[in-house]
Amino acid sequence: MSEILHAVKGMNDVLPETAEAFLSTAVWDKVIDTARRVIEGYGYRQVLIPIVEETALFARGIGEGTDIVSKEMYTFSDRGERSLTLRPEGTAGCVRAFIEHGFAKTDPVQKWWYIGPMFRAERPQKGRYRQFYQIGAELYGASDPAADAEVIVMMWRICQALGLKDVTPRVNTLGDKESRDRYRDVLRGYMRANVDTLCDACKARIETNPLRFLDCKNPACKEVARKAPDIMESLSAQSRAHFDKVTTYLRDCGLAYVRDAALVRGLDYYSETTFELTTSALGAQDAVGGGGRYDGLIEELGGTPTPAIGFAMGVERLALLVAATQQVASGPHLFIAPMAGAESFALQLADAVRTGGPYRVEVDVTGRKLKGQMRRADKVGARFALVLGEDEIARRHGNLKDLRVSSTSDVALTGDAICAALAKLIA
RNA sequence: GUGGGCGUAGCUCAGCUGGUAGAGCAGCGGAUUGUGGAUCCGCGGGUCGCGGGUUCAAACCCCGUCGCUCACCCCA
Numbered sequence: 326m327s328e329i330l331h332a333v334k335g336m337n338d339v340l341p342e343t344a345e346a347f348l349s350t351a352v353w354d355k356v357i358d359t360a361r362r363v364i365e366g367y368g369y370r371q372v373l374i375p376i377v378e379e380t381a382l383f384a385r386g387i388g389e390g391t392d393i394v395s396k397e398m399y400t401f402s403d404r405g406e407r408s409l410t411l412r413p414e415g416t417a418g419c420v421r422a423f424i425e426h427g428f429a430k431t432d433p434v435q436k437w438w439y440i441g442p443m444f445r446a447e448r449p450q451k452g453r454y455r456q457f458y459q460i461g462a463e464l465y466g467a468s469d470p471a472a473d474a475e476v477i478v479m480m481w482r483i484c485q486a487l488g489l490k491d492v493t494p495r496v497n498t499l500g501d502k503e504s505r506d507r508y509r510d511v512l513r514g515y516m517r518a519n520v521d522t523l524c525d526a527c528k529a530r531i532e533t534n535p536l537r538f539l540d541c542k543n544p545a546c547k548e549v550a551r552k553a554p555d556i557m558e559s560l561s562a563q564s565r566a567h568f569d570k571v572t573t574y575l576r577d578c579g580l581a582y583v584r585d586a587a588l589v590r591g592l593d594y595y596s597e598t599t600f601e602l603t604t605s606a607l608g609a610q611d612a613v614g615g616g617g618r619y620d621g622l623i624e625e626l627g628g629t630p631t632p633a634i635g636f637a638m639g640v641e642r643l644a645l646l647v648a649a650t651q652q653v654a655s656g657p658h659l660f661i662a663p664m665a666g667a668e669s670f671a672l673q674l675a676d677a678v679r680t681g682g683p684y685r686v687e688v689d690v691t692g693r694k695l696k697g698q699m700r701r702a703d704k705v706g707a708r709f710a711l712v713l714g715e716d717e718i719a720r721r722h723g724n725l726k727d728l729r730v731s732s733t734s735d736v737a738l739t740g741d742a743i744c745a746a747l748a749k750l751i752a
Numbered sequence: 753g754u755g756g757g758c759g760u761a762g763c764u765c766a767g768c769u770g771g772u773a774g775a776g777c778a779g780c781g782g783a784u785u786g787u788g789g790a791u792c793c794g795c796g797g798g799u800c801g802c803g804g805g806u807u808c809a810a811a812c813c814c815c816g817u818c819g820c821u822c823a824c825c826c827c828a
Contacts, residue, residue, distance in 0.1 A: 331819080344762095344764090392826050396825095397826085445828090448753080450821075450824095451822065453828075459828060460828095542824080542825085542826095592827090608823085609822085613828070615828070638828065639828030641828075662787075664786065693781095695785095696784080696786090696788080698787085698788090700788055701788085702788060704788085707788090710787070714786060724787085728789085731788085731789095
């Protein structure tokens with residue numbers, strides 16, 4: 326037991342059958358397929374970005390002072406020369422690619438989506454892992470509030486398409502740089518006035534990052550934060566107008582969002598609109614997805630200034646919610662059980678059915694007795710079973726058995742005939 | 753990095769005040785030479801996380817260590 330190798334802490338296997346349903350591939354397929362369908366319906370196209378990037382990209386992009394960069398990155402040296410790191414999020418790499426391929430000049434409006442693993446060296450807990458998957462989308466070259474609204478609605482639609490009920494969209498604005506600077510000062514003043522009730526972390530944040538005080542979970546801080554001045558008061562006219570339009574569009578689209586003044590987010594690159602999808606069903610990790618506008622990032626990383634907005638959703642968290650609320654199964658439509666001597670015929674017939682229609686067909690290749698084969702048909706959740714023996718092969722006809730109700734119907738043993746029968750019986 | 757809980761069969765766990773291991777489920781086979789789910793019978797599976805200590809004797813007590821898990825910080 327102690328000699329076998331183990332997956333490293335916080336990194337999971339996703340398998341066809343698992344004790345924890347959210348780590349089964351059927352659930353993941355549902356999450357990923359659904360998200361892809363919804364996102365591509367908005368005109369986004371997939372990009373595949375490397376998992377490893379130069380450390381400097383994340384340090385500069387996400388921000389030196391953030392938790393991610395200061396203590397959570399998997400950083401290593403590549404043959405002793407340059408410092409590389411496993412991506413902790415997807416936006417920085419996409420932005421790097423956007424700049425590197427010169428899209429700002431040639432075709433600035435880009436709608437990209439991605440899926441893949443991200444890495445953060447935190448202590449794992451429910452809904453939080455060191456290797457975790459994100460589905461994300463980035464929209465470049467659009468500064469109009471319609472872009473913000475569309476992205477938020479899209480994220481919401483993914484949850485709807487997954488049948489998730491307990492999900493709340495929250496939105497906020499951080500304003501443009503001037504608004505934020507102004508608000509930071511206002512907040513500092515307010516925090517100093519209440520400094521004796523703040524936790525130690527927040528005392529430090531007065532200087533380093535006052536915004537973060539707003540989402541501190543310390544009860545005393547929370548109470549003080551609740552009465553803190555709202556950023557709305559510090560917003561420039563443009564930022565104010567931008568946010569007003571975003572929320573108007575959201576309402577027009579029928580989205581029941583909550584404006585959350587404490588929604589600040591921990592990455593440095595956000596500006597203007599920020600948003601999150603939260604749930605009460607995940608324990609301490611209540612965010613299933615989040616994002617925001619990052620108009621300054623492309624310039625920050627050396628590109629021509631281009632507005633941008635994006636979001637990321639956690640696949641594990643979505644899978645957790647899906648697995649908790651619904652049964653996801655994908656057994657074969659047809660299970661073929663060959664008696665001794667019928668194996669070759671079974672293989673050929675199965676192939677003919679697969680080419681003749683959109684059906685999953687499994688042949689029992691264990692060579693065991695019929696009883697065992699039927700048990701397996703049941704276990705894998707097959708809808709129909711077909712036994713092949715000397716009789717059937719001689720008559721070129723067999724009994725298609727509906728395993729849900731144990732009724733049988735006679736079919737000719739050709740791919741087309743079986744496909745036609747399945748089409749009729751499944752409908 | 754900090755704190756709580758837990759490590760016994762593939763899974764979920766039982767194991768009384770220490771006497772060198774059990775159940776259910778799952779798996780495989782049979783009862784029924786060719787038709788699943790129910791029932792019955794049988795079979796296989798364990799260095800009791802690891803190391804050390806106390807003891808005639810340790811899954812149980814003590815120390816250490818590793819791992820898992822939940823929570824804090826923060827996020828997806």
